[in-house]
Amino acid sequence: MVSAEVVHGFLNDLGKAKLKLENSMKDLDVLRTELKKVYSELVLMNSHVKDLLKEDIFSKEVVDAVSHKLEGLETREDIIPSQNLVSASRLRLAATEKAKGEKILQIKRAEGKAESKYLSGLGIARQHQAIVDGLRDNVIGFSVNVPGTNAKDVTDMVLVTQYFDTMKEIGAASKSSAMFPGVVRNVATQIP
Numbered sequence: 001m002v003s004a005e006v007v008h009g010f011l012n013d014l015g016k017a018k019l020k021l022e023n024s025m026k027d028l029d030v031l032r033t034e035l036k037k038v039y040s041e042l043v044l045m046n047s048h049v050k051d052l053l054k055e056d057i058f059s060k061e062v063v064d065a066v067s068h069k070l071e072g073l074e075t076r077e078d079i080i081p082s083q084n085l086v087s088a089s090r091l092r093l094a095a096t097e098k099a100k101g102e103k104i105l106q107i108k109r110a111e112g113k114a115e116s117k118y119l120s121g122l123g124i125a126r127q128h129q130a131i132v133d134g135l136r137d138n139v140i141g142f143s144v145n146v147p148g149t150n151a152k153d154v155t156d157m158v159l160v161t162q163y164f165d166t167m168k169e170i171g172a173a174s175k176s177s178a179m180f181p182g183v184v185r186n187v188a189t190q191i192p
Helices: 004-054 060-067 080-145 151-172
Strands: none
Touching: 080 151
16 A cells, blocks of 8 residues: 555645646746747848848949959960979979888888887897896806816706706607607717
8 A cells, every 4th residue: 555655745746747847848838939029120131131131231343343344264275284294393393202201201110110120139139248248257156165166067067957958848849850860878979
């Protein structure tokens, strides 16, 4: 069952909506009246302008100047070939400038690629230098800390370690195959 408060609230809201609708209708009536006034004034102005135009308010010279056909705008037949030559010359110049622009773009692209490759090579060279420096420091450090070893022993040990790391990576790949020499004797001597 619906309570009395709900019904009272609904009726109250309905009354408010009805009041807003009535106010909107009054506003609409006022707007219609204003539009009718504006339209009637427009009709009056229109007829007044027509009357003024019927009376001779403009001087004959002004009317003649406006209605007179302008002469001399047509191109003379003897000028057309010259105009065509000028147009063709402009088109050739535009095509030449476009070709020069495309050439400059190609040169700049090539220069950019060359600079990119140079910087890439410089980066790789620095990377290799850092690896060599680090390896040298490690070899010297290992030789100093482990008595009885020299740089050749450490280098051989590093090569053997790299060889086994490489074999491990090759074996870990799912679709790889490796061939091993017949007899593995001294691995350090077999690595070039």
